[in-house]
Amino acid sequence: MTISILISEVGPRDGLQSIKRIMPLAAKKAWITAEATAGVREIEVGSFVPAKILPQLADTAELVAHARGIPGLTVAALVPNLKGAEAAVQAGVHKVTLPLSASESHSLKNLRRTHAQVLDDVRAIARLLGGLPSGERPHFEGGISTAFGCTIEGEVAESKVVELAEALMQAGCDEVGLSDTTGYANPAQVRRLVAAVKHAVGSSSLNGLHLHNTRGLGLANVLAGIESGITTFDSSLGGLGGCPFAPGASGNIVTEDLVFMLQAMGISVGIDLSRLLEVRRILIDALPGEPLYGFTPDAGLPLGFVPPTGDKS
Numbered sequence: 001m002t003i004s005i006l007i008s009e010v011g012p013r014d015g016l017q018s019i020k021r022i023m024p025l026a027a028k029k030a031w032i033t034a035e036a037t038a039g040v041r042e043i044e045v046g047s048f049v050p051a052k053i054l055p056q057l058a059d060t061a062e063l064v065a066h067a068r069g070i071p072g073l074t075v076a077a078l079v080p081n082l083k084g085a086e087a088a089v090q091a092g093v094h095k096v097t098l099p100l101s102a103s104e105s106h107s108l109k110n111l112r113r114t115h116a117q118v119l120d121d122v123r124a125i126a127r128l129l130g131g132l133p134s135g136e137r138p139h140f141e142g143g144i145s146t147a148f149g150c151t152i153e154g155e156v157a158e159s160k161v162v163e164l165a166e167a168l169m170q171a172g173c174d175e176v177g178l179s180d181t182t183g184y185a186n187p188a189q190v191r192r193l194v195a196a197v198k199h200a201v202g203s204s205s206l207n208g209l210h211l212h213n214t215r216g217l218g219l220a221n222v223l224a225g226i227e228s229g230i231t232t233f234d235s236s237l238g239g240l241g242g243c244p245f246a247p248g249a250s251g252n253i254v255t256e257d258l259v260f261m262l263q264a265m266g267i268s269v270g271i272d273l274s275r276l277l278e279v280r281r282i283l284i285d286a287l288p289g290e291p292l293y294g295f296t297p298d299a300g301l302p303l304g305f306v307p308p309t310g311d312k313s
């Protein structure tokens, strides 16, 4: 295969927001630097939410400043609203993602906002970003969470996800992404929904999937995504974390296992897997006793494993 896939590490945001302990700033910086050194090209370093809501991510602006000093790294952050987007712009992020929950009940619980209110914020953020010089304008993604099912509402209608994707693009997002916040997705559903959303908003306006491994289908869903034209996947080192607002959702897909699967398939990701595996040490030392996941880290690389040409090793 000649396709290449971008892996976006979200552990410093999605992972850390779901555990109670606060990782020291120095360890976070070391984690981000080490992953970038291993070849990871995009990292979501935090979220611009009030510190009283998520004290684990209170140092996001400092992490953005640190990560911006790493050549070639795209520095991403989550923003819950216009105020968060203003702080993200101030900090100098390259990419902002605003979550919109396909389930309105989940949206009310998570962001305390209806769909209409979130879309108002999207328009305001698009105006804010549109007023910046092009070199300083972050890429703006609308991330549709609970796109594959919700712990409050159960099944989420695919027509609702399509409708919200269209609304996000009309409100000024540069692209939309689909998030399986609750780990409900299956590969057939991924194929259907990706095709439907790409058909509605244009193929190039949906590139990314954010998958959790709650029921063990994370990598199967990645494969379905690749076969449907998805080129960016969020994952978390050691599968750290999940969504604190979606009970039962534990752990993003594991970056190490994702890299192994793709490289074993001959798909280039630009990452040195041996070096990536060593980055876990930073998490183990900074968060002793915190559960880490992944099969490849325990099993090791197969004898004679050769990564695709172009990937570091």
Ligand code: ZN
Residues within 6 Å of the ligand: 014, 180, 181, 210, 212, 242, 243, 252
């Ligand atoms: Zn997540």
